[in-house]
Amino acid sequence: MSEEFPETPETEETEPVKQRKNGLYPGVSDELAESMKSGWADTELHGLEPIAQAGHTADRRAALSARFPGERLVIPAGRLKTRSNDTEYAFRASTEYAYLTGDQTQDGVLVLEPKGDGHEATIYLLPRSNRENGEFWLDGQGELWVGRRHSLTEAEQLLGIPAKDVRELPAALAEATGPVRNxxxxxxxxxxxxxxxxxxxxxxxxxxxxxxxxxxxxAFEIAELEKACDITARGFEDVVKVLDKAEATSERYIEGTFFLRARIEGNDIGYGSICAAGPHATTLHWVRNDGAVRSGELLLLDAGVETNDLYTADVTRTLPISGTFTPLQRKIYDAVYEAQEAGIAAVKPGADFRDFHDAAQRVLTEKLIEWGLLGDLSVDKVLELGLQRRWTLHGTGHMLGMDVHDCAAARTEAYVNGTLEPGVCLTVEPGLYFQSDDLTVPEEYRGIGVRIEDDILVTEDGNRNLSDKLPRQADEVEAWMARLKG
Known part of the structure; x- marks a missing residue:
């Protein structure tokens, strides 16, 4: 067995287990080792119901099987990643693995073995920790340290997939013949x-x-995305209620407030929250979140809750910290809102994926010309040369799902050059960003950044805004903030 693919270490009865350097205990006595083997209740769970998406994951595996007949398919969950020294980042199963199994445990591996006209699925998992050899309390990843794992029988009941000990996988892979994909x-x-x-x-x-x-x-995924958007809306409401406290501290108060909602009602945030106040709103991925929050400036909050089944929202609102837009802030905000309205209207079955981007960019370009920032060029010429991008910067949206930038490995012809159909979920998120050091715009524009982003589901007859519980129109935003601030 290769060093990179080790078995879970087993303790030799006659040897003391290697202790943590500088640990306070000198070793493990034979008497202690013996006492830890017994006196434990049977905690096996019986009669477990399958997880809610078990039927959907079975359908997904069947579709995958049909695409690669006669080939062995290996889909790993992934392993813990070290943050520093002996601490790890919180584990998040690979999207491919979770999509096909519904499981989220580290070290898991789904294997589809060719059988007849299809495949036989097996999920390889770490079983319950061994009490006889001390693994459960002497191994840093043993159950006494990190919590109880499901037994293989429990996993089979929950996931609807035959389960085996992941430590048997190296031998199974070594014996494999025929085509394999990983x-x-x-x-x-x-x-x-x-x-x-x-x-x-x-x-x-x-x-x-x-x-x-x-x-x-x-259907399961759509319901999860709706749930993610609803929780996210409550997180945004939480932020508005504490803006006065954020002014007394920093953007971190906003970040922490939203994170609290994500952890209370979901699994986590779906990506690093962007809590960009004042000129930080002109930085697209401002995730340091350590700046001042000042009344009279704008807060660009781009954040999304990830559900317990790993589907994420991706929503942005640009809010006046004082509760009221200044005339210039409102002018820029209204331009972005108008562009987003045009983009959302272009989302419908049969439309090209690019249509909503083109519609939003046209509106923003018209506004930039109207404000005298692009000389006497026509809208079409500006778009041809891409000159509006100095201030619009990014594409107007992307696919959304288990990953915030979902389906990222899809072919260009299936994604960016593809056609929308019912069930597609995407973001529509135009923005305007005037950098603090941009000498090509009037001084009063500098340091203002505005983005409005919503999660849009393509339906049979058009689209549905999954994040519409949050207001977008400027007057409605101000009224909403006033109500929340009391």
Missing amino acids: VRGHDAGIEAALTDKVTAERDEELRVHLSEARLVKD
């Missing part, structure tokens, strides 16, 4: 074990397919 980037040990059985090109085809399979959401 989703790379999540488990270096598996990649090392499969070096002579896979090719980068074939593995990439699997990754691309799993991205494109998520372009159209099923």
Whole structure:
């Protein structure tokens, strides 16, 4: 077995377990080791109901099987990543693995073995910690330290997939014959074990397919995205209620307030929250969130809650910290709102994916010309040359789902050059950003950044705004803030 793909360490009865350097205990006595083996209740769970999405994950695996007949498919969850020394980042299962299994545990691996006209799925997981050899209390990842794992029988009941001990996987992979594909980037040990059985090109085809399979959401996914947007709306309300406290501290108060809502009602935030006050709003991915919050300036809050089943919202509102827009702030805000309205109107079945971007960019370009920032050029000429991008900067939206920038590995012809159909969920998020040091705009514009972003579901007859519980129109934003501030 390769060093990169180790078994969970087992303790030799005759040898003291390696202790943490500078640990306070000198070792483990035979008497202590023996006493830790017994006196524990049977905690096996019986009669567990399948998870809510078990039927959907089975359908997804069946579709994957049909796409790659006769090939062994390996989809890892991933491993813990070190943050510093002996501390790790919170684990988040790979999207591909969670999409196909509904499981979120570290070290898990889904294997689809060719069988007949299809495949037989097996999920490889770490079983309950072994009490006989001390693993559960002497191993830093044992259950006494990090919590109880499901038994393999429990996992089978919950997921609807036959489960085996992940420590049996290296031998199973070594014995494998025939074509194999692996989703790379999540488990270096598996990649090392499969070096002579896979090719980068074939593995990439699997990754691309799993991205494109998520372009159209099923009923479970749509419900999860709705839930994510609803919780996110409550998080934005929480922020408005504490803006006075944020003024006394910093953007971090806003970040922490939204994170609290995400953890109370969801799994986490879906991405690093952008809590950009004042001129920081002109930095697209301002995630330091350590700046001052000042009355009279704008707060650009781009944040999304990730549900317990790992679907994320992605919403942006630009709010007057005082509760009221200044005339110039409102002028810029209204331009972005008008552009977003045009973009949302272009989202419908049969439309090109690019249509909503083009519609929003046209409106913003018209406004920039109207304000005298682009000379006497026509709208079409500006768009041809891309000159508006000095202030619009980014594309107007992207796919949304389990990843905030979902389906990222999809082919260009299926995504950016593709056609919208019912079940597609995307963001529409135009913006205008006038940098503090931009000498090409009037001084009063400098340091103002505005973005409005909503999560839009393509329906049979048009679209539905999943994040519409948050107001967008300027008067409605002010009234909403006044109500929340009491």
